[in-house]
Amino acid sequence: LHQSSRKTSQGTMPPFRSHPLVGSWKVTFTLLPLGNLVYAFRNPLSVMKINRRRALKSTAAGVGALSMLPSDGLAAEAARPFGEDFPNLESLSTGPWWTRPANQTTPLKNGRRAAPPNLYVPRDQVVVFALYTHQAKVLKLTAQLYPLLPEEAREARLELKLPGKSWEEVARSKVHYPGWDVHFRVEGWDDSQDVPYRVRHGEKAQFEGLIRKDPKNKEEIVVANLSCNSSRTTGPRHEIVDNLRKLDPDLLFFGGDQTYRHTEHTAGWIEFGLQYRDIIRDRPTVSVPDDHDVGHPNVWGENGKRSTIPGDADGGYRYPVAYVNQVQRQQTWNLPDPVDPEPIGRNIGVYFTRLHIGGIDFAILEDRKFKTGPAGKIPKMGPRPDHINDPAYDPKTIDLPGLELLGPRQERFLENWSSDWSGAQMKAVLSQTAFCGAVHLHGNPNNRLLADLDCNGWPQTPSRRALSLIRKAQAVHLCGDQHLAVVVQHGIQEHGDGPYGFTGPALVNTIYGRWWHPEDEKAGPNPVPESPLPWTGDFKDGLGNKLSMLAYANPEDISDERKRSDGFGIARFNKTTDQITFECWPRFSKVEDGDQAQFPGWPITIDRKANDGRKTAGYLPEIRFKDGADHVVQVVEERTGEVLYTQRSRHGRFRPRVFTQGTFEIRVGKDLPQWTLCTGQQPQLGSHIPTMEVDLELLGSGGMGSASA
Numbered sequence: 001l002h003q004s005s006r007k008t009s010q011g012t013m014p015p016f017r018s019h020p021l022v023g024s025w026k027v028t029f030t031l032l033p034l035g036n037l038v039y040a041f042r043n044p045l046s047v048m049k050i051n052r053r054r055a056l057k058s059t060a061a062g063v064g065a066l067s068m069l070p071s072d073g074l075a076a077e078a079a080r081p082f083g084e085d086f087p088n089l090e091s092l093s094t095g096p097w098w099t100r101p102a103n104q105t106t107p108l109k110n111g112r113r114a115a116p117p118n119l120y121v122p123r124d125q126v127v128v129f130a131l132y133t134h135q136a137k138v139l140k141l142t143a144q145l146y147p148l149l150p151e152e153a154r155e156a157r158l159e160l161k162l163p164g165k166s167w168e169e170v171a172r173s174k175v176h177y178p179g180w181d182v183h184f185r186v187e188g189w190d191d192s193q194d195v196p197y198r199v200r201h202g203e204k205a206q207f208e209g210l211i212r213k214d215p216k217n218k219e220e221i222v223v224a225n226l227s228c229n230s231s232r233t234t235g236p237r238h239e240i241v242d243n244l245r246k247l248d249p250d251l252l253f254f255g256g257d258q259t260y261r262h263t264e265h266t267a268g269w270i271e272f273g274l275q276y277r278d279i280i281r282d283r284p285t286v287s288v289p290d291d292h293d294v295g296h297p298n299v300w301g302e303n304g305k306r307s308t309i310p311g312d313a314d315g316g317y318r319y320p321v322a323y324v325n326q327v328q329r330q331q332t333w334n335l336p337d338p339v340d341p342e343p344i345g346r347n348i349g350v351y352f353t354r355l356h357i358g359g360i361d362f363a364i365l366e367d368r369k370f371k372t373g374p375a376g377k378i379p380k381m382g383p384r385p386d387h388i389n390d391p392a393y394d395p396k397t398i399d400l401p402g403l404e405l406l407g408p409r410q411e412r413f414l415e416n417w418s419s420d421w422s423g424a425q426m427k428a429v430l431s432q433t434a435f436c437g438a439v440h441l442h443g444n445p446n447n448r449l450l451a452d453l454d455c456n457g458w459p460q461t462p463s464r465r466a467l468s469l470i471r472k473a474q475a476v477h478l479c480g481d482q483h484l485a486v487v488v489q490h491g492i493q494e495h496g497d498g499p500y501g502f503t504g505p506a507l508v509n510t511i512y513g514r515w516w517h518p519e520d521e522k523a524g525p526n527p528v529p530e531s532p533l534p535w536t537g538d539f540k541d542g543l544g545n546k547l548s549m550l551a552y553a554n555p556e557d558i559s560d561e562r563k564r565s566d567g568f569g570i571a572r573f574n575k576t577t578d579q580i581t582f583e584c585w586p587r588f589s590k591v592e593d594g595d596q597a598q599f600p601g602w603p604i605t606i607d608r609k610a611n612d613g614r615k616t617a618g619y620l621p622e623i624r625f626k627d628g629a630d631h632v633v634q635v636v637e638e639r640t641g642e643v644l645y646t647q648r649s650r651h652g653r654f655r656p657r658v659f660t661q662g663t664f665e666i667r668v669g670k671d672l673p674q675w676t677l678c679t680g681q682q683p684q685l686g687s688h689i690p691t692m693e694v695d696l697e698l699l700g701s702g703g704m705g706s707a708s709a
Contacts, residue, residue: 081178082320089323092119093147093266094178102267114232116267117274119146124204127156128270129277130197131285132211135336135356139186142334143199143207144273147180147266153202158184160211161196175201179266179326183333209281215250215358219576222247223360223428225569227255227290227480228506229275231268233561237275240507240568243591244279247570251357252283255480255504256290256432258331260511263295263319265327284357286364287331290432290481294327295319298386298454300373301366303407304345307373313385313453315373321346335364340409344369352410354417360573361424363417363475365431367456370407374453377403386453387442388542393450395460395544403459406466414466418473419646421632422671425575426608427473431456433481434503435463437541438488438549441515444558448519451542455482458543464492470499472645474611476580477501478571484514485553485569485584487604489613491546495526495538499611502582504569505553505599513564516552524549532600551601553584562588567599578650581605612645618683620656620664626695628652634673636665638680646673658683668694675699 079095080087092100103120126148132141143156158171171184182199191214198208215221224244229237244252254276259268273280291299295318296307302315317324325348332351343349350369355362374385378398381390388398406414418427435456442449457463467490470477476499485505490498516535518524524537528550536549557563566587573580584602585591595603625631633654634646639662647654658664664681667673677694 077177082323086320086323089263089319090178090266092116092264093180097147098149114234116231116261116264117234117271119267119270121146123149123152123202126152126205127199127201127207129273129280130199130207130209131280131287131334132197133284133286133334133336133355134189134191134211134214137187137189137191138336139184139189139211140334140336141184141186141197141199141211142330143182143184144270144330145175145180145182145201146270148175155201156182157200158186159198159200163193163195167198176326176329179330181330181333183329207277207281210283212250212283214356218250218358219574221251221358221360221573221575222249223251223253223357223478223571223573224249225253225255225478225480225502225504225571226507227432227504228257228483228509228511229254229259229272230506230508230510231260231271232510233508234271235275237507239588241276241279243585243589244568246591249570250283251355251362252280252285253430253478254285254287255430255478256288257292257481258287258289260292262292265293265295265323265330268293269330284355286335286355286362286430288351288364288366288430288432289327289331290368293331294324299368300371301344301348301369302373303370303404304343304348306346309375311375311384311386313373313375315371315375317348321348325349339413342409350409352413356423359423359425359575361417361421361427363414363427363429365406365410365414365429367406367431367433370404370410372403372405372459374398374458382449387449388451388453389449391450395451395542398451398453398458398543399460403462405456405459405462411462411465411469414469415472415643418469418475419634419643420672421646421648424671425630425648426573426578426580427475428571428573429470429475429477431477431479433479434486434488434501435467435477435490436488436501436545436547437543438486438503438516438547438552439482439484439514440517440519441513443512443514445513445515445517449542457541457545460543460545463545467492467498471497471612472643474608474645474647475499476571476606476611478504478569480504480506482514483509483512484516485551485565485567485599486516487550487582487602489548489550489610491538491548494615495546496548496613497615498613500580500606502569502571505565505567505584507566507568508561508587509555509558509564509566510561513555513558515554516549517554528601536601550604551584551599553599553601562586565599578608579605580608614659616657617659617661618657618685619689620658620666620681620683621678622689622691623649623654623656623666623668623677624691624693625649625652626693631694631696632669632671632673634667636667638663638665655689668696668699670696 082089098120126146128144130143154175157169159167159169161167173182175182193213195211198206200206258272261268300315305316307316307318336353338353352366353364381388381393437455437457482503483506486503489500492498524539527537538548553565555564567585570583582604584599589597630649635644635656665679666677668677
């Protein structure tokens with residue numbers, strides 16, 4: 001065949017377009033059954049619809065052609081996998097994806113900037129990146145591939161290089177379509193050694209990294225708090241990755257909005273991977289999708305219903321279930337298995353779970369999925385259903401019965417998690433956004449809002465329930481989303497009685513600026529001593545939630561990428577001192593310059609015990625474990641049956657404190673509070689608090705601890 005114009009019964013046709021990777025070529029036809037239709041693929045994949053009878057009559061190959069398909073999964077690769085109602089969803093990576101202008105380095109119309117990455121790469125580069133976690137002797141690893149051509153195998157391999165051995169293939173898995181992601185699960189994982197890995201496709205394509213051993217013997221566990229990676233600024237993120245590599249975190253936490261390419265998640269996820277793969281490749285990574293990842297400006301999942309209004313404030317998801325599940329699969333499959341895997345409405349999957357890294361127990365939440373949408377449930381008191389600026393507004397009027405935040409399933413999970421200290425010395429919670437509205441100005445310095453219902457400060461009652469559950473574990477909360485870095489201590493009943501929260505800055509923020517700026521421009525009561533920031537101290541947000549502001553990183557100039565407060569957070573968990581340190585680094589800083597290079601107000605160090613700031617009414621008998629080891633102590637208020645907290649002892653001792661008068665039960669155990677030590681205990685003050693020596697072995701066999709003055 002010639003690459004020239006051809007005369008046909010339909011007139012003169014343009015030349016066939018040569019396959020970009022083939023010098024000399026021929027036209028091939030492959031028939032693929034899909035329901036009552038058959039797709040005929042011409043060089044390389046031009047689709048026409050014909051019925052099955054006509055197809056079988058018009059080709060001698062017939063069904064025999066099906067046995068020659070390069071992959072038995074190709075038949076399912078519909079050109080519009082999300083249906084005719086969503087023809088442009090994932091258009092860059094589905095159907096004849098290589099013909100899309102963006103994948104042929106063709107400039108976008110109107111000179112638009114921020115073009116997505118070209119997905120048509122040399123075929124020895126089709127494995128983009130991989131991310132993993134391991135826990136309880138199970139390794140879970142996800143690899144993301146570029147889109148594959150019709151003739152390429154829909155399978156990838158995982159190889160490991162165990163100590164003293166050569167590379168060995170340990171797993172093969174099918175590549176998903178749409179999405180082009182592939183997943184590997186390896187049972188019986190030994191977390192005591194570093195193991196190089198590589199994901200391979202075909203003969204030449206591969207991506208290499210290192211599966212780190214669990215850093216259980218490290219004194220300090222370092223977590224990177226990362227979120228909000230604008231797609232309007234394309235290209236590498238060297239300035240961030242280089243700093244992160246110097247800080248060498250043990251865990252990467254990407255808290256959402258990894259991409260803002262709403263209808264092209266695969267292209268956006270590949271772009272994200274290209275930007276951060278050199279830090280992701282060799283350490284555990286938690287990535288949780290937020291609103292922009294699933295194509296929303298904001299999302300209130302409302303247990304999986306479908307959203308039907310612009311802005312999605314009625315609750316639910318805008319795009320098909322298959323798309324939502326694909327995004328979740330690409331970003332979260334590598335996490336430990338969900339603790340409660342039952343799907344929500346319309347069969348949307350869940351991923352909330354826990355992860356242990358070096359003795360730190362992380363609860364990973366989905367704070368969007370179960371949350372009620374405001375539209376139709378509360379009166380509209382601003383320009384949008386979720387923005388309130390009516391000066392007559394009363395926060396109590398929107399804290400209504402039946403509204404949900406985390407939902408009963410995640411609240412049960414947190415209750416159980418706070419009591420289970422298996423393999424844990426400290427605890428932390430990871431989720432998308434903050435449990436308060438620590439923002440005054442939204443979008444621009446002249447747009448002051450009283451309340452933003454997108455944050456976790458609303459609905460107020462379930463928000464405070466969540467904070468109470470987090471407080472039981474004396475855990476800190478790490479999140480992103482707000483495009484404004486802050487450290488607050490939450491107040492549940494009173495200022496300072498709740499856990500600390502660190503909202504990290506946006507990695508790259510070209511979308512939406514926010515500022516902490518009290519209208520009276522005054523510090524609150526109890527400001528941070530000698531802080532370089534003028535507006536610290538005790539405040540209430542626009543929802544009536546109490547918070548104590550410790551630090552904030554307002555943008556200086558949102559038009560200048562070096563002055564709009566882009567950056568990243570670091571949380572250090574010191575198991576020896578029992579302290580947590582929060583760091584906040586500007587995007588273009590140099591970490592080797594030391595703390596002076598951080599945003600003003602950071603670093604901030606807190607004691608773990610400060611995450612429960614309730615005022616002490618008295619103490620119960622001090623617990624001393626006979627074996628000198630650190631075991632678990634739980635305190636229960638007998639009148640209400642409420643678990644006040646569950647904590648691990650320090651240096652074999654624990655002095656239980658309580659916050660009201662009454663009688664209390666003390667439970668103990670190695671990792672779980674499985675035995676009742678004593679009941680009817682009343683709080684005391686002063687220097688003569690009795691002690692109890694506890695022998696867990698004796699207690700487990702039916703004996704009791706002995707009390708001594």
